[in-house]
Amino acid sequence: MTSLARDRRTKMAKVNIDVPFYDLDGLNVVWHGHYYKYFECARTVFLRSVGFDAPEMKRSGYLWLVIESHCRYIAPMRYGMTVVVRASLADVEHRVKFLYTILDKKTGRRLATGHTVQAAIHAKTGELCLMTPRIFLRHLQ
Amino acid sequence: MTSLARDRRTKMAKVNIDVPFYDLDGLNVVWHGHYYKYFECARTVFLRSVGFDAPEMKRSGYLWLVIESHCRYIAPMRYGMTVVVRASLADVEHRVKFLYTILDKKTGRRLATGHTVQAAIHAKTGELCLMTPRIFLRHLQ
Amino acid sequence: MTSLARDRRTKMAKVNIDVPFYDLDGLNVVWHGHYYKYFECARTVFLRSVGFDAPEMKRSGYLWLVIESHCRYIAPMRYGMTVVVRASLADVEHRVKFLYTILDKKTGRRLATGHTVQAAIHAKTGELCLMTPRIFLRHLQ
Amino acid sequence: MTSLARDRRTKMAKVNIDVPFYDLDGLNVVWHGHYYKYFECARTVFLRSVGFDAPEMKRSGYLWLVIESHCRYIAPMRYGMTVVVRASLADVEHRVKFLYTILDKKTGRRLATGHTVQAAIHAKTGELCLMTPRIFLRHLQ
Numbered sequence: 001m002t003s004l005a006r007d008r009r010t011k012m013a014k015v016n017i018d019v020p021f022y023d024l025d026g027l028n029v030v031w032h033g034h035y036y037k038y039f040e041c042a043r044t045v046f047l048r049s050v051g052f053d054a055p056e057m058k059r060s061g062y063l064w065l066v067i068e069s070h071c072r073y074i075a076p077m078r079y080g081m082t083v084v085v086r087a088s089l090a091d092v093e094h095r096v097k098f099l100y101t102i103l104d105k106k107t108g109r110r111l112a113t114g115h116t117v118q119a120a121i122h123a124k125t126g127e128l129c130l131m132t133p134r135i136f137l138r139h140l141q
Numbered sequence: 142m143t144s145l146a147r148d149r150r151t152k153m154a155k156v157n158i159d160v161p162f163y164d165l166d167g168l169n170v171v172w173h174g175h176y177y178k179y180f181e182c183a184r185t186v187f188l189r190s191v192g193f194d195a196p197e198m199k200r201s202g203y204l205w206l207v208i209e210s211h212c213r214y215i216a217p218m219r220y221g222m223t224v225v226v227r228a229s230l231a232d233v234e235h236r237v238k239f240l241y242t243i244l245d246k247k248t249g250r251r252l253a254t255g256h257t258v259q260a261a262i263h264a265k266t267g268e269l270c271l272m273t274p275r276i277f278l279r280h281l282q
Numbered sequence: 283m284t285s286l287a288r289d290r291r292t293k294m295a296k297v298n299i300d301v302p303f304y305d306l307d308g309l310n311v312v313w314h315g316h317y318y319k320y321f322e323c324a325r326t327v328f329l330r331s332v333g334f335d336a337p338e339m340k341r342s343g344y345l346w347l348v349i350e351s352h353c354r355y356i357a358p359m360r361y362g363m364t365v366v367v368r369a370s371l372a373d374v375e376h377r378v379k380f381l382y383t384i385l386d387k388k389t390g391r392r393l394a395t396g397h398t399v400q401a402a403i404h405a406k407t408g409e410l411c412l413m414t415p416r417i418f419l420r421h422l423q
Numbered sequence: 424m425t426s427l428a429r430d431r432r433t434k435m436a437k438v439n440i441d442v443p444f445y446d447l448d449g450l451n452v453v454w455h456g457h458y459y460k461y462f463e464c465a466r467t468v469f470l471r472s473v474g475f476d477a478p479e480m481k482r483s484g485y486l487w488l489v490i491e492s493h494c495r496y497i498a499p500m501r502y503g504m505t506v507v508v509r510a511s512l513a514d515v516e517h518r519v520k521f522l523y524t525i526l527d528k529k530t531g532r533r534l535a536t537g538h539t540v541q542a543a544i545h546a547k548t549g550e551l552c553l554m555t556p557r558i559f560l561r562h563l564q
Binding site for chain 3: 167168170173177178195204206207209210211212213214217
């Protein structure tokens, strides 16, 4: 963890989501794969808050591809719930790792936790970056 | 309708789809918006059969954007069903219009019908083409 | 159109949506089928405002199945846009018809229009209702 | 691992998927959350081959909820690719754990690996089962 990013590491972004009917599955709960959409909504809020979301990434000459995703499902999300999705940065040195928590807004109950890991690659060559490019770290200062 | 496209107009592409669990909604039937994915699968089969799918479109310098979509739902799609999705070309002169039918493979029952309309635009300028570019018509001969 | 529903017919529900990255397609615009999700978000706001959303429908002994959907795409939705989705009730006598408009929040430009039609069926028998059940009309007073 | 399930543990289900255009994201690769749909397609093939898919689960009085999901992304999936998705059962004693691999059909290259864990609960009470119900194990014999 570079010192550059220390301040922003404690930062947490959050977003409220009303569980949409179209995300329910045949068991009447949110289908497990949709949680990654909610994670992404919170990650977007985080990245916009530091001024380095998808358009800025594209202009930087790097792409940040998701190389790992994980979710633990604690209690089902049901229609009528509003959930709070939180994203925070857990690591940026070699890879960009975000942690997520989903809470029931009404009760505060934790419904799910998860993480994603992104790796930077050079957009032109597709070559993997061993360290996170400095342009991203600067946005985290 | 130009004479160029006459032969291919009678052509019909089809694809079988096993209703996936993740496409069900809280009423235990396929959510209505997902039908447009099934339509697209059949349209892709059609376009590949004439050698003019998304990659060839891109190379042609034109984009074909969907400007209208429509679906009538006759009977619900349920888990366990295999459906046959048919796509045929209904018009190509000014716009590219595809018609779709979804049938229950087992019973032959018609489950849905629909259409999409696509307009060609110049990829560089975003300018709308009043007529379908000849490169597409040539693939329909 | 029954007089019962007259007042609520002029009502319009709306919801703001930040275009999510995961809804973009390979042309970098929102994929056309996803617009029906945005329509549903606004319809949900409408139905909740009259106290007759999915849970109340279920308790009423009727289901309202979507039997038709339609969308006209006027200008693409791109990442970074916030859109306003409006839903209003156009008919309730025999079928429940909602009209939708999607606007670019920043410019006010109209991006899409559409409609859905829902039919009531008896949940137990699956039998189609020729008229909209009175329990729904009462919520529109 | 009970001896009941030993034989079926070596079993592997697979399914071919043509990468659909609507699953691409703004970077022109399959969006990472969609991989869980492909995993589910292969899991469905597995469960149907042993005669214990969603409908049989429902009749058994138990639900198998996904309590964990994980994916590693090795190389992007692009439009035009056909991929082979493999599912195999890694554990059934306390939880049902499936492993997945996605391969490029043409080159045999491994594109992703992942797993899901499901827990059985009593459908009526919602109570968690500490051991996998025997009815599922019998189908694995």
